[in-house]
Amino acid sequence: MATTAAAPEASESTSPLRRLLRLAVLLALLTAAAIFGWRWWQVGRFIESTDNAYVRADISVLSPRVGGEIVALKARDNQKVAVGDLLLQIDDRDYRARVDSARAAVAEARAALAGNGQQRSQQDAAISEVRAQQLAAQASERQAAQELSRAQTLLRDGVATRQRLDNAEAAHQSAKAGVARAAAAVQAAERALTTLGESSRTRLEAALAAAEAQLSLAEIDLAATSLKAPVAGTVGDLSARLGERVQPGQRLLSLVPLDQLYVEANFKETQLRQMQVGQPVELEFDAFPGQPLKGRVDSFSPASGAEFALLPAQNATGNFTKIVQRVPVRIVLEAGSPLAERLRPGLSVEVSVDTRGAAH
Numbered sequence: 613m614a615t616t617a618a619a620p621e622a623s624e625s626t627s628p629l630r631r632l633l634r635l636a637v638l639l640a641l642l643t644a645a646a647i648f649g650w651r652w653w654q655v656g657r658f659i660e661s662t663d664n665a666y667v668r669a670d671i672s673v674l675s676p677r678v679g680g681e682i683v684a685l686k687a688r689d690n691q692k693v694a695v696g697d698l699l700l701q702i703d704d705r706d707y708r709a710r711v712d713s714a715r716a717a718v719a720e721a722r723a724a725l726a727g728n729g730q731q732r733s734q735q736d737a738a739i740s741e742v743r744a745q746q747l748a749a750q751a752s753e754r755q756a757a758q759e760l761s762r763a764q765t766l767l768r769d770g771v772a773t774r775q776r777l778d779n780a781e782a783a784h785q786s787a788k789a790g791v792a793r794a795a796a797a798v799q800a801a802e803r804a805l806t807t808l809g810e811s812s813r814t815r816l817e818a819a820l821a822a823a824e825a826q827l828s829l830a831e832i833d834l835a836a837t838s839l840k841a842p843v844a845g846t847v848g849d850l851s852a853r854l855g856e857r858v859q860p861g862q863r864l865l866s867l868v869p870l871d872q873l874y875v876e877a878n879f880k881e882t883q884l885r886q887m888q889v890g891q892p893v894e895l896e897f898d899a900f901p902g903q904p905l906k907g908r909v910d911s912f913s914p915a916s917g918a919e920f921a922l923l924p925a926q927n928a929t930g931n932f933t934k935i936v937q938r939v940p941v942r943i944v945l946e947a948g949s950p951l952a953e954r955l956r957p958g959l960s961v962e963v964s965v966d967t968r969g970a971a972h
Contacts, residue, residue, distance in 0.1 A: 658968040660887060664938065665877035665961040667897075672843055672867040676702060676858050677836035685854045687865060693841045699865065700852055704837040711834050714827035721820035725813070753787035845869040873945060873955055875907065877963040878917060878938040886967035887912075893943050896962040900954070906946045909965060913940040941965075 684701035687693065845867035852864040875895060879887070893907040916937040918925055943963065945952055 658886070658966060659964050660879060660883040660967055661962065661964040662877055662879050662883070663960070663962045664879075665875055665943075665963045667873055667955050667957050667959040667961060668876045669868050669870065669873050669957040671848075671869075671957065672845065673849075673863055674699070674839060674842075674865050674867065675861050675863050676839060677860055678702060678707065678833050679857070679859045680704075680706070680837065681857050682852055682854055685852060687847045687850060687852075689847060689850045691847045692845070693847060693867070694844050695841055697841045699839045699841055699847070702837040702839070702858065704834055707830065707834040707837055711827070711830040714823065714830040717823040718820070718827050721816070721823040725816045725820055750791050753784070753791045756784040756787035759783060839864070841867060843867055843869055844871075868957060870953075870956070873952070873957065874910065875943040875945070875961050875963065877941045877943055877961070877965075879941055879965075881916070881937045881939060884912075884939060884941075887941070887965055888967070892966045894964045894966075895943070895945070896964075897951075897955070898960040898962070900951055903951050905949050905951055907943045908946070910942045910944045912942075915939075 680702040682700055683703045684698075686697070686701075687699040693699065846869075847865055848868050849866040850864070852858070858864065875893075887909065889909050889911060891909045893909060895905040895907050897903070897905070916939050918937055945955075
């Protein structure tokens with residue numbers, strides 16, 4: 613009987629303690645909820661987050677402009693290169709021969725143009741000569757006409773003989789033929805000058821311009837046998853091999869500018885209402901948990917990602933199902949973080965944009 617009476621007494625003594633513990637837990641939960649609610653009201657409701665984000669870089673994919681055998685391979689995977697560094701050399705013997713041939717064609721065209729100028733000068737001199745001969749023939753014709761007139765007068769006066777008149781007429785006819793011959797020579801010389809004139813010179817100048825253009829193209833192809841780095845970066849995806857014969861446009865390697873990385877975050881269209889360029893961003897990388905980086909909104913894509921798809925959606929046909937679209941947002945990283953040097957394009961990121969403040 614004593615034992616039975618003690619049990620209710622012990623239960624009654626522990627009830628206040630349990631009630632106190634329950635009250636404490638309830639107060640803690642209410643406090644946590646209040647703190648969470650206050651933080652959400654002050655901060656959380658202004659934060660737009662997404663895990664559909666990745667590190668990006670403006671990767672340069674290099675391919676040769678000309679074909680040929682790779683005779684020197686200077687680049688290697690993961691190598692850092694500066695602008696203008698030689699990456700590989702294509703056999704340039706054929707292209708040097710083409711440059712030499714084009715230079716010879718230019719020299720020939722220049723010589724032809726110079727010869728045209730000399731021919732014009734010579735033809736000018738020939739025209740002057742035949743014009744002088746024409747003047748001499750005209751003078752001889754006038755003299756023969758005067759002699760014929762005198763012979764006719766003397767014959768009427770009975771002083772001269774008929775033979776003298778005949779000789780004077782023959783001399784006059786010969787002088788007139790000389791004048792006609794000289795006029796024809798002048799006309800022929802002037803026609804020859806016209807042939808060597810502007811039309812011929814224009815044709816030769818056009819031929820020279822064409823030859824110089826071919827030389828420029830040959831020199832460009834020769835220069836393209838040396839594949840150099842257009843930007844500073846790190847070599848990746850190197851597929852070129854020494855001795856390989858490559859074709860124009862063939863993908864050989866990529867250059868990744870690791871000092872110009874950015875984050876591309878694909879936000880839902882419903883998250884963009886308060887988002888502006890310049891707003892602060894917190895970046896959490898899956899590869900480096902617990903080491904957030906700061907950034908800022910740099911720009912917004914001019915269209916949703918679906919618009920740039922290979923096969924964009926055609927919502928005007930068939931059954932329609934509304935899908936929330938995503939818009940790529942470019943985020944730049946703040947400089948100076950040691951973690952930035954360890955980032956690589958393609959890494960996954962969790963992005964949180966603080967939309968409380970205006971863009972700055």
